[in-house]
Amino acid sequence: MNDTARPSLALRVARLALLLGYGAFFFCLDLAAMILRGANLEWLALMTMALFIVGVVVLWKRPAWLANWPVLGTLAVILLGVAGWLAIDDPKVDYPVTLAEISPAPAKDAAAGYAATLWFTEVGGKPAAHTVPDGKFHLKSSLTEKPEKWGSEIAANREMFAAELAALAPAREWLAELDRFAELGDMPAPDFAAPMIKSGVFNRVVGATCVQAGLLALDGHGDEAFEAIRPALSVALKLERHGRSDLRMLLAARAVQNCVSAAQFVLAHAPVSAEARARLAQVAAQRDALGVVHRVAWLPYTLSGDYILKHQVEALDSLSAQFNQSSAWLMRPLVYTHKLWFLPNRTANSMARFALAAEQQLSAPGAAAGHDAWRAAWIELTSTSPKNLGGRAIIAIAVPNYERMGQRLEATEKSRLALLAALSKS
Numbered sequence: 001m002n003d004t005a006r007p008s009l010a011l012r013v014a015r016l017a018l019l020l021g022y023g024a025f026f027f028c029l030d031l032a033a034m035i036l037r038g039a040n041l042e043w044l045a046l047m048t049m050a051l052f053i054v055g056v057v058v059l060w061k062r063p064a065w066l067a068n069w070p071v072l073g074t075l076a077v078i079l080l081g082v083a084g085w086l087a088i089d090d091p092k093v094d095y096p097v098t099l100a101e102i103s104p105a106p107a108k109d110a111a112a113g114y115a116a117t118l119w120f121t122e123v124g125g126k127p128a129a130h131t132v133p134d135g136k137f138h139l140k141s142s143l144t145e146k147p148e149k150w151g152s153e154i155a156a157n158r159e160m161f162a163a164e165l166a167a168l169a170p171a172r173e174w175l176a177e178l179d180r181f182a183e184l185g186d187m188p189a190p191d192f193a194a195p196m197i198k199s200g201v202f203n204r205v206v207g208a209t210c211v212q213a214g215l216l217a218l219d220g221h222g223d224e225a226f227e228a229i230r231p232a233l234s235v236a237l238k239l240e241r242h243g244r245s246d247l248r249m250l251l252a253a254r255a256v257q258n259c260v261s262a263a264q265f266v267l268a269h270a271p272v273s274a275e276a277r278a279r280l281a282q283v284a285a286q287r288d289a290l291g292v293v294h295r296v297a298w299l300p301y302t303l304s305g306d307y308i309l310k311h312q313v314e315a316l317d318s319l320s321a322q323f324n325q326s327s328a329w330l331m332r333p334l335v336y337t338h339k340l341w342f343l344p345n346r347t348a349n350s351m352a353r354f355a356l357a358a359e360q361q362l363s364a365p366g367a368a369a370g371h372d373a374w375r376a377a378w379i380e381l382t383s384t385s386p387k388n389l390g391g392r393a394i395i396a397i398a399v400p401n402y403e404r405m406g407q408r409l410e411a412t413e414k415s416r417l418a419l420l421a422a423l424s425k426s
Helices: 009-035 042-061 069-087 110-116 147-155 158-167 169-179 199-218 222-241 246-269 274-284 289-310 312-320 328-336 344-363 368-381 389-398 402-423
Strands: none
Touching: 009 042, 009 069, 110 169, 147 158, 147 199, 147 246, 158 169, 158 199, 169 199, 169 222, 199 222, 199 246, 222 246, 222 274, 246 274, 246 289, 246 402, 274 402, 289 344, 289 389, 289 402, 344 368, 344 389, 344 402, 368 389
C-alpha cells in the first residue's frame, strides 16, 4: 500500500487556489497596514508579513498534512471568515447631514455672490478674470501679536505701502464689489474641484486695508480709519456666514481677527466719533459664534463624507497622491480589493463622530465632555484593529487640525467681543 500517493487533481487545484488566495490576502493586508495605517499598526504589518512568508514557504514545500479536504476546508472557512469580517460595513450612515443643512445658501443672489468671490480664481480651465501684480510689501511684525511694533514698521514704510496700495487697485475694487452683496454664497454642492476664493489676494487686500487704517490712525484720522476697515470686516463676516469649506472659514476668521486688531489699534492711537464707532459696531456684531463653530466642525464631514459614499475607488485613488511616483504603484492592489480595506458607511460615521467631538470641544474649550468625546474619536482613528484601514487613512487626511482651528476661532471671538465693549464706550 502506498501511503505517499499523489493527491487527486481536484485536491491539488483546491490547495493551490487556497494558498494563492492566502498569499494574496496577507500581501494586501500587509500593504494596507504599512501604507494606510493611522497609527500603532507596526505590529500588524510585521505579523502579516510573517504570515505571508509562511504561506509562501508552505506553497513551496507542499506538506502532506495540507493534502486532505478537511484541512483545506477549515483553512478556507477561516480565511473567508476573516475577509468577510473585514468587508462588513456599518448598515447605514448614522448622520445623514447635507451641506445645505450645515451652511444654508443665502436667500438672494447666492450664485452671483459666489461668482463675485472668484474674480481672481481660474474657473473651468480659463484664466482668472482679474489679476494683481506680485506684492513687494512685506511686514515682519504681526498686527495681532505686536501691534505697537507693527505700527512703527508701517510708519517707516509709507512710500513702499503707497506702491502696494496702487498695485492692489483691482483687489480693492473687488472688496467693494463683494461688500455690495447682502450675503456671499459658496459652492452650490459638495465638490472638491469647485473653484474657491483666491486666498492670497484676499489676505493681501485685507492686510493692506489694515495698514491703511493704521496709518490714518497714526495721522489722527480715526473716523477715516474706521471707514477703511468697515467694508473689509463686513466682507469677512459674509464669507464666514455662508462658507462651505474649511478653507474659506479659516480665511474669513483670519480676516475678521486682523480687522478687529486694526480697529483696536485705531482706538488706541486716534479719536473716533460716536457715529463711526456705531457704524463699525453694527458690522462687528453680525457674527453668530456658535454657528461658526458648527460649520467649522461639520463642513469637512459634509464634503468628504458625501465624496466617500459616492466615489469609493476615487477616494482611495486620492490616497495615491500622498505618495511619490516611485511608491504610488503600491496602492493599486489595495484599490482593486478596496471592499476589504475601505468601508464607506463606517468611514462616514467615524468622520461624523469627529465632527460631534470637534463641535463640543470648539464650543466649550477645556470642558470635560468635549475632551472625552475627542479622545474617544481619536482612539477610534488610531485603533490597532485592521478593520477599515483605508477609511481611517482618509479620515486622517480629510479631518483638519481642529485644535489649531479652535485656537484661531477662540482668539478671534475674544478680540471681537473686546472690540464691541470698547466701541460701546464714549
